[in-house]
Amino acid sequence: MNLRKIVILGATGSIGDNTLEVVRGNPERLKVVGIAGKSNYKKLAKIAAEFGVRHVAIYDENAFDEAKASGLFAGAKLYCGPEGLMEISVLPEADTVVAAVVGTQALKPTLAAIEAGKDIALANKELLVMAGKFVMGAAKRKGVKMLPLDSEHNAIFQCLQGECMRDVSKLLITASGGMFREYTLEQMKAIKPEDALKHPNWKMGPKVTIDSSTLANKGLEVIEAKWLFGVTPDQIQVVVQRQSLIHSMVQFSDGSVVAHLSPPSMTFAISHSLLCPERGAPVHEPLDFTKAFAIDFCPPDMEKFPCLKHAFNSLRMGGTASTVFNASNEIAVEEFIAGRLPWLQIPTVVGKTLDAVAVIEPETLDDVLAVDAEARVKAREIANKL
Ligand code: NDP
Numbered sequence: 429m430n431l432r433k434i435v436i437l438g439a440t441g442s443i444g445d446n447t448l449e450v451v452r453g454n455p456e457r458l459k460v461v462g463i464a465g466k467s468n469y470k471k472l473a474k475i476a477a478e479f480g481v482r483h484v485a486i487y488d489e490n491a492f493d494e495a496k497a498s499g500l501f502a503g504a505k506l507y508c509g510p511e512g513l514m515e516i517s518v519l520p521e522a523d524t525v526v527a528a529v530v531g532t533q534a535l536k537p538t539l540a541a542i543e544a545g546k547d548i549a550l551a552n553k554e555l556l557v558m559a560g561k562f563v564m565g566a567a568k569r570k571g572v573k574m575l576p577l578d579s580e581h582n583a584i585f586q587c588l589q590g591e592c593m594r595d596v597s598k599l600l601i602t603a604s605g606g607m608f609r610e611y612t613l614e615q616m617k618a619i620k621p622e623d624a625l626k627h628p629n630w631k632m633g634p635k636v637t638i639d640s641s642t643l644a645n646k647g648l649e650v651i652e653a654k655w656l657f658g659v660t661p662d663q664i665q666v667v668v669q670r671q672s673l674i675h676s677m678v679q680f681s682d683g684s685v686v687a688h689l690s691p692p693s694m695t696f697a698i699s700h701s702l703l704c705p706e707r708g709a710p711v712h713e714p715l716d717f718t719k720a721f722a723i724d725f726c727p728p729d730m731e732k733f734p735c736l737k738h739a740f741n742s743l744r745m746g747g748t749a750s751t752v753f754n755a756s757n758e759i760a761v762e763e764f765i766a767g768r769l770p771w772l773q774i775p776t777v778v779g780k781t782l783d784a785v786a787v788i789e790p791e792t793l794d795d796v797l798a799v800d801a802e803a804r805v806k807a808r809e810i811a812n813k814l
Pocket residue numbers: 437438439440441442443444464465466467468469487513527528529530531533551552553554577578579630631632633634635636694
């Protein structure tokens with residue numbers, strides 16, 4: 429039995445909580461050696477005390493100063509800011525970095541971890557959407573594993589075990605359909621941030637919950653799937669599976685479909701991602717087949733939820749189009765949460781920014797960062813005019 433030593437970037441978030449739950453259930457196989465968060469240092473201190481973590485990075489400088497003065501981190505080394513995030517990502521004692529920071533702040537730390545030879549358990553889908561060419565390129569060059577932790581990608585990863593990619597006809601990515609799937613246009617006009625922050629099946633951080641309500645999250649996952657599994661846009665299809673019990677499926681050339689099922693808890697995907705090829709101890713009640721329950725499917729409505737259409741379009745456009753999709757969506761969500769943009773206009777900002785920013789084939793990471801910055805400025809301008 430191997431001991432995997434992990435650093436968790438985003439330890440105080442929803443994926444962080446679920447990862448720690450999996451570690452609690454598998455103490456002989458998983459050890460947390462480093463944790464990082466943005467500002468919630470009190471929660472970081474509790475985690476450090478419970479798991480005996482000696483390396484703690486805090487991104488926000490004020491929170492770092494308060495943490496240092498608090499005396500809550502006896503015996504631990506504290507790291508500060510973007511440099512601190514970089515240092516903790518390359519800790520010599522770690523073999524795996526769990527990338528679970530929301531947004532794109534963890535791009536450079538994740539690339540640094542890859543360069544240092546760490547395997548990456550990837551929750552942070554925005555990184556591949558923004559800079560998939562460079563993240564996957566670095567992982568291939570360094571021979572490190574990209575372990576899919578997002579439930580859909582982990583499901584596909586499990587369905588592909590022992591299979592040949594040339595026999596894959598389609599990756600069928602499931603979606604709950606979001607909480608507004610039955611809403612009329614009139615109802616959509618009245619959606620408030622507090623409505624969009626409640627997901628019926630999953631408990632997640634605010635950004636991914638809003639993204640689920642617009643299906644932008646599914647769009648990000650479509651792009652993530654392209655990079656993780658090397659398929660074409662035409663080999664990816666989204667299927668609404670309302671109960672969130674099937675986490676994704678693979679259709680093969682002979683027409684057979686293999687699916688992965690579990691209750692809607694991220695602990696299943698995290699456990700597989702960190703412990704494969706072995707299986708971990710149970711940390712959540714499994715599905716109970718002694719009781720009757722239903723599983724149904726329907727196609728997504730891309731006219732009602734245009735963010736998904738924009739994601740497929742950006743994938744077909746290639747180059748930096750997905751970078752623009754991600755950046756404009758982040759800005760639109762920020763504006764919506766701040767009460768400055770109606771929910772219905774989130775896809776409008778994404779679509780208009782995709783039209784406005786020129787697509788290039790990036791030669792370097794700096795090219796990507798420049799397009800990302802340009803798209804953010806453009807998206808903010810567009811949002812402010814709506
Ligand atoms: P949360 O909002 O719950 O948590 C975000 C985490 O990132 C927190 O620990 C936060 O710290 C930390 N963070 C934010 N900015 C920085 C920064 N600059 N430096 C260091 N840490 C930072 O998000 P989720 O856990 O829901 O999502 C994390 C990622 O996982 C996202 O990319 C999401 O798309 C992906 N994902 C999430 C799923 C879910 O079920 N939640 C499912 C699949 C993928 P602090 O608490 O101090 O603010």
